[in-house]
Amino acid sequence: MAMNLKRKLRSGKTVVGTMLGLVTSPNIIYVLKQAGMDFVIVDCEHGTYTFQEVSGLAAMCRALDVGILVRIPQPDRQSVQKFSDMGIDGIMLPYVEDPKVVEQASQYARYKPKGTRGVSLGATVDFKGADDLPAVLEEINDNFIILAQIESRTGVERIDEIMAVPGCDAVYFGVYDMSVSYDRPGRINDPIFRDIIAGVLDAARRHGKILGHHFFSEEGARWGLAHGVQLACWQTDTSQLAASYRKDVDMLKQDPNFKK
Secondary structure, three states, rough: OOOOOHHHOOOOOOEEEEEOOOOOHHHHHHHHHHHHOEEEEEEEOOOOOOHHHHHHHHHHHHHHHHEEEOOOOOEEEEEEEHHHOOOOOOOEEEOOOOOOHHHHHHHHHHOOOOOOOOOOHHHHHHHOOOHHHHHHHHHHHHEEEEEEEEEHHHHOOOHHHHHHOOOEEEEEEEEEHHHHHOOOOOOOHHHHHHHHHHHHHHHHHHOOOEEEEEEOOOHHHHHHHOOOEEEEEEEEEEHHHHHHHHHHHHHHHHOOOOOO
């Protein structure tokens, strides 16, 4: 099986990826792999992906050994089970404020004796048969990632409780929601958030969790890496496309031979 993302992180490696919120073609995974990306996060909280589209992305990720996490729309049993059964590396739980939510999601995502997940013999287990099942289920239990996204003042205040959940593997941030929660909408570079995020990273580190963060600038990424971030998410499909095209279009329009 693939599921090498958690293995890389546990070995101390830093991985870089991006978030998909619009592009649905599985071929995007090939492009990102060629660019050196280690993982993708598929945004099913805000994105419009169907189950079939996520399944196609997951299949390509497994074929190319690119990690895939899915930000699920809500932490109920159906969402956790349905996406997990596509053979993904893990799930991101949005807007976590209660440790019980993380504990319950971990139960839904893992098989006995660590959870209550129902068994499927399809893509989840690389279409292996029942003879391989015990080893495969143990591998999934060990290598599945439950990632708690902290996006609010309440989440920050309860970070030690959330990180203390045994089934929680990693922390991540939602910087824009956090800016709204702290009455600074959109001001994600406000110095207050550096202090807040540093405090949350320290709490996660104390509990032995993987440190994840989303970066939109080189300066921000360098700060995060210096603070121990291993799961580094760079831009999104739409933000990266827009920035790249904007730079090139501006260059063309500034050419003296460009007729305006």
